[in-house]
Amino acid sequence: MLASLLRILALTRKELLAVLKDRRARLSLLIPPMVQALIFGYAATYDLNRVPYALLDLDHSAASRELVSGLDGSGVFERVADLPRASAVPDTIDSRRALLVVRIDQDFERHLLAGQPADVQAIADGRNSNTAGTALGYVSSIVQQFNTQWRADHGMPAAAMQVVERAWYNPNLETRWYMIPGMIGTLTLIQTMMLTVMSVAREREQGTFDQLLVTPFRPHEIMAGKAVPSMIIGTIQASGVLVVGQLWFRIPFAGSYFVLYPGLLLFLLAAVGMGLLLSAVAGTMQQAMLYSMLFIMPFSLLSGFTTPLASMPDALQEFTLINPLRYAIDIARRVYLEGAGFGVLAHDLWPLALMALVTLSAAAWVFRYRPQ
């Protein structure tokens, strides 16, 4: 038992040396997760803070100016053009000069003063309909404020019914809070899984795998020697992303590291297990990379990282049950933002454990019996 552990340790050391002795390999494994977290942390937000809009004000009244000053003063809308007539609208949107055109018709103020409903038209560039929808939402909340103010100023009764809104866990509804914990798993999966598959494929391509097989190492020891280094590197990568989230973006960490890290290790075990299993079908490093991307891509896209799991069709939601990243992202988000403990996370942890068990035993079998 002890001898076996020592052999695994020796292999782990050799493997870490083999990967990290090359300066470029070292840099490409340790630096990118933090840089990516930094860049994507700023980039990956569905919130809008600069919406270029064009104004078509056909009313030129005090009321229309008041409404427009609400838009300009919001800090979100940036007026890029004052359109003279309606015929200028299509070109402004087509050429992407403005994301939004706000059109106020001629009798806007007259209708308002007469107590009739007055319309404001907001035309948005739907080429990215999610962005456009968010921008339209901002417009209506600014118009809502204008309405409240107008009612108060003109002695009208306040709205008879109000929806009071409150968001738990993320009071300002910042997407970044949601994205960064999701990156802990996503960024780690891509590099760790590929590294595992590649390092076995390299041995096969260079013929050193056969040499390993004639040493006193048992197949499962060889496998552990490949798995442990990848997990160590994966843990370092995940910690890098975590550090960026906490120290740079200052997203408050609500949970406990003693919950997060066991969850992450379980995830890495499952991911590395899949990588080892995959390495059985890859004869060359080229195949190793292409096959691992074939899995990494669907795993990342179907993980709930960028699009919510709940809006996927049922069949695909069931497919995501075999996706280790799905559980890792849920664990990271719940621990990070909601301070979840093991009890709430049980439904994430046992599938990961099961996946690790299945893939690692299958990989051990393959390591032993794979026809060369």
Added chain:
Amino acid sequence: MSEASAAGPEAHSATSGRRRGARVRALIRKETRQMVRDPSSIAIGVILPLILIMLFGFGLSLDVRNVPLAIVLEQPSGDAVDLSEALRLSPYFRPLVLQAMAPAEQLLQRGRVNGILDIPGDFARRLAAGDAQVQLIVDGSDANSARIIEGYVEGAVGSWSAQRAAEGRAGKLAGIAGPVDVQARLWFNESDESRYFLVPGLLVLVMTLIGGLLTAMVMAREWELGTLEALFVTPVRSEEILLGKTLPYFGLALVGFVLSVLSAKFLFEVPLRGSIWVLSLASMLYTLVALSIGLLISSAVKNQLVASQLAALTTFMPALMLSGFLFDLRSMPAAVRLVTYLLPARYYVALLQSLFLAGDVWSVIVPNVLVLALMAAALALGGRAVTRKRLA
């Protein structure tokens, strides 16, 4: 130049041109055979696009439907029940009616519901008085969905009160619709389907991956196995080697392109409002750029392990996160926006979104195609320089 013997300059250039053609053809033939015989290349060229098409067409969506929502009816009076019934009929919600707040909060904590709509006990009385309130608590973890849910609830509550006003049951009730009403228009995507922008975006991922991944290993592999040095002692020039490596994979990438466009148009019925020729031209340019990036990585690092990591880092995530395909580029801070300008995917996404949904908008097409063409030229020169330097 030693081939130039007694023959005149025209004869010389003609022979050398013919020889060059023969050399390139031989290289292409060798590379094509290698590609066709390796199942992994075909998997990336054909199976990966198919998987992504299915995922994007059927799976991924930013539209929120069937949101599990807890409705707390503290006092099931007529008006309160009426309101909760209205929400039950909406396609956006899957409501779960409860009598008290505590169990609803537990459901939210466990992630079983995404929000709680609390209709207080005095709702009916205060509605009659004209100052009723309902409280909405959303799970803010997923901020984008949370905001969409807030919008839906406001909309549903608003239309409920508008309908009551219309039925004349409202008394003083004016609804939450105010004196000014916003009429929203979503151009190019009237029905607000996120599929319409996700499916064209799929092309960016497909072309980036096919281009970048296929070529990232080829030069590094030859370096590692020592076969590139063997190639160097033949009359083959470095640009001929690069050409021989590029063209077969370019062909394979085009297969992925055709598959993606056909399925976007016929399977998912995403409108293609621009010209198919401009789309093809832009895609070929982009493929060339992606292939050259892979080749450049490959010849620069000469190590398959590092090349694979770099290829994975420079293709998939940047194309997903920084291209403007999901996230709006204008809202990123200046430093990050600067990074996106270096990214070819950014220009390709602008072209795709316009060509599919808006049509041939030349003010978008011309600058973006020009940038891609410049990048392709610069990368080709860069690749040649890197390969030649190592020849010495």
